[in-house]
Amino acid sequence: MRVKRIEHVGIVVKDLAQSRAVWEECLGLRLAEVEELPQYEVRIGMYPVGESMVELLQGTRPDGTYARLAREGKEGLHHLCLEVEDLEGALAELRGKGVRLRDETPRPGHQGSRIAFLDPASTGNVLVELVQRAGEG
Amino acid sequence: MRVKRIEHVGIVVKDLAQSRAVWEECLGLRLAEVEELPQYEVRIGMYPVGESMVELLQGTRPDGTYARLAREGKEGLHHLCLEVEDLEGALAELRGKGVRLRDETPRPGHQGSRIAFLDPASTGNVLVELVQRAGEG
Incomplete structure (x- = not known):
């Protein structure tokens, strides 16, 4: 990814x-x-x-x-959102590497995007969101 | 700023x-x-x-x-670092607006930069760092 x-x-x-x-x-x-x-x-x-x-x-x-x-x-810092080109592909890849996902499949996000959150237990207690922007992929 | x-x-x-x-x-x-x-x-x-x-x-x-x-x-998200062109100027401006600063004057940071942290009490519990990159300003 x-x-x-x-x-x-x-x-x-x-x-x-x-x-x-x-x-x-x-x-x-x-x-x-x-x-x-x-x-x-x-x-x-x-x-x-x-x-x-x-x-x-x-x-x-x-x-x-x-x-x-x-x-x-x-209040304060909550999550870090990283843009990827292919969200389904990224989730499949992460799953294959043993990363736990909060969202197994993309769901609707901000500004018409599709998003998925990873489980912070797999990312050193950082809540990571992945986003694929509308119109991409 | x-x-x-x-x-x-x-x-x-x-x-x-x-x-x-x-x-x-x-x-x-x-x-x-x-x-x-x-x-x-x-x-x-x-x-x-x-x-x-x-x-x-x-x-x-x-x-x-x-x-x-x-x-x-x-562990996890700790601070958000924003780049400014003129760190002294930014700190003076923030001070004038009543923002509390952890660092009243710039101190050495990563990669030869100069940095200053704001007091999270003034920024909704977000630890904000300002950085001026080496060679700028």
Whole structure:
């Protein structure tokens, strides 16, 4: 498999609107897009940085994964998303090498992409997401 | 201030050599460089990914920051490093905006760079490092 780039770094926040003070006013990034992903109970804000993005994740249901993390004080770095050209091929290859997968098959992701998460138990406690961009492969 | 790119994502590991199984054999990245930074009690392995790098951090003293994190089960995503053109200028601007800094002035970093960390209390619990590459500014 070939990783093309860090597509984004996912960061859990309590509140997207409040986080703009940090990422826009202080660090000078520009919010490109806000997207609701109701199936994952999350609202994401995408900030382009070079060829990558910073993805802010705000939970939209109190009992959802992201809202719970924020409530438990686990805001901050959440996952690392790497772009590949062929997601099914990458998953098959990883499976063959004994890497445990959270998603055995791709599921819909941000911006029309397809994504899959690896099991952090196989990657030194780093939550790695793989993405194949819409229109590729 | 203008952020040029995600320069690297810092990841704490127990053992650089063992981590090669994940980052090289499974994810197909290539180790570009191993560098000792004895003043920070750390050995780093740099894996280029597109215009960015994955930086693996292995503590080199049992009572140092990185070795302690690994021992306490806090392996995994550690910090996000953003490249700026003018580090002093960026720090002055951030200070003026009320952002708390861990490093008030730049200090030596990886690969001959100069770096400074911001206080995660000011950045939604994300440890942000700013870097100015050697030869710039």
